[in-house]
Amino acid sequence: MAQEVRIDALLPAEMARRAEFLGERKAEMPAMTTFVLAVLAGAFIALGAIFATTVAAGTSGVLPFGVTKLLVGLVFSLGLILVVVGGAELFTGNNLIVMAWASGKVHTRGLLRNWVIVYVGNFVGSIGTALLIFLSRQYTFGGGVVGTTALGIASAKLGYGFVQAMALGALCNALVCLAVWMSYSARSVVDKIAAILFPISAFVAAGFEHSVANMYFVPIGLFIKSFDPAFAASAGIDLGGLTWGGFLVSNLLPVTIGNILGGSLLVAVVYWFVFLRPRMAEA
Numbered sequence: 001m002a003q004e005v006r007i008d009a010l011l012p013a014e015m016a017r018r019a020e021f022l023g024e025r026k027a028e029m030p031a032m033t034t035f036v037l038a039v040l041a042g043a044f045i046a047l048g049a050i051f052a053t054t055v056a057a058g059t060s061g062v063l064p065f066g067v068t069k070l071l072v073g074l075v076f077s078l079g080l081i082l083v084v085v086g087g088a089e090l091f092t093g094n095n096l097i098v099m100a101w102a103s104g105k106v107h108t109r110g111l112l113r114n115w116v117i118v119y120v121g122n123f124v125g126s127i128g129t130a131l132l133i134f135l136s137r138q139y140t141f142g143g144g145v146v147g148t149t150a151l152g153i154a155s156a157k158l159g160y161g162f163v164q165a166m167a168l169g170a171l172c173n174a175l176v177c178l179a180v181w182m183s184y185s186a187r188s189v190v191d192k193i194a195a196i197l198f199p200i201s202a203f204v205a206a207g208f209e210h211s212v213a214n215m216y217f218v219p220i221g222l223f224i225k226s227f228d229p230a231f232a233a234s235a236g237i238d239l240g241g242l243t244w245g246g247f248l249v250s251n252l253l254p255v256t257i258g259n260i261l262g263g264s265l266l267v268a269v270v271y272w273f274v275f276l277r278p279r280m281a282e283a
Contacts, residue, residue, distance in 0.1 A: 016275035017063035023100025041088035042125020046216035048079025073201030095263030154221025169258020172208030
């Protein structure tokens with residue numbers, strides 16, 4: 001008898017088992033393979049950020065605030081679509097490995113090994129893309145409005161307090177991990193894209209903070225400020241607080257902590273508890 005082929009989406013309990021299986025595979029992946037895929041993911045998220053910056057440059061101040069944020073969020077979704085469909089390793093999405101870790105199928109060492117390698121690879125891919133964009137002088141397009149927008153975004157991200165940046169990071173990665181989680185239900189590429197679009201649009205529109213995206217957004221502003229000071233001066237933006245130290249300590253550190261808390265606790269642990277925890281103690 002021919003085996004029945006299902007075309008409907010996976011149910012949440014099946015998604016949990018898939019997340020657990022993928023978590024094991026990610027933790028076991030060779031270090032060099034993981035790193036290269038992480039560099040790709042950093043570049044993919046940066047491409048989404050470039051798209052978002054360009055669209056923001058053409059719509060800010062023209063369309064209502066919410067409409068602009070919606071459009072920027074939709075185009076930024078390109079980054080995670082490339083990661084999920086194209087195949088790459090993204091630090092924020094890999095917080096879902098916690099599901100396999102909580103089941104005892106991934107050791108703490110394997111979890112942290114993956115996170116460290118992927119985080120470094122994401123940084124290399126993101127900042128490398130920022131350098132390429134600077135060298136291309138794409139930021140001068142539109143009469144310089146793209147670069148002015150990039151500088152404004154970078155400067156604004158360093159204006160948050162530590163706790164605020166951490167909270168914004170937690171909210172962000174809850175949505176990112178929900179997008180990845182829902183993509184596990186997909187049976188087709190179209191399903192995956194549909195699952196990703198709205199959670200990612202939501203976090204961007206709401207102004208939440210994503211560590212890997214910030215590895216592009218802030219460095220491109222720093223490159224413009226440091227290596228094209230005439231352009232930076234013409235933007236008319238106070239860039240005194242835009243420094244590498246400020247980026248690493250005041251933004252990237254708290255946002256990364258928040259991303260881990262949001263993805264691991266608010267999504268991975270919750271779904272593990274619902275679908276994967278041992279049931280023996282239940283009445």
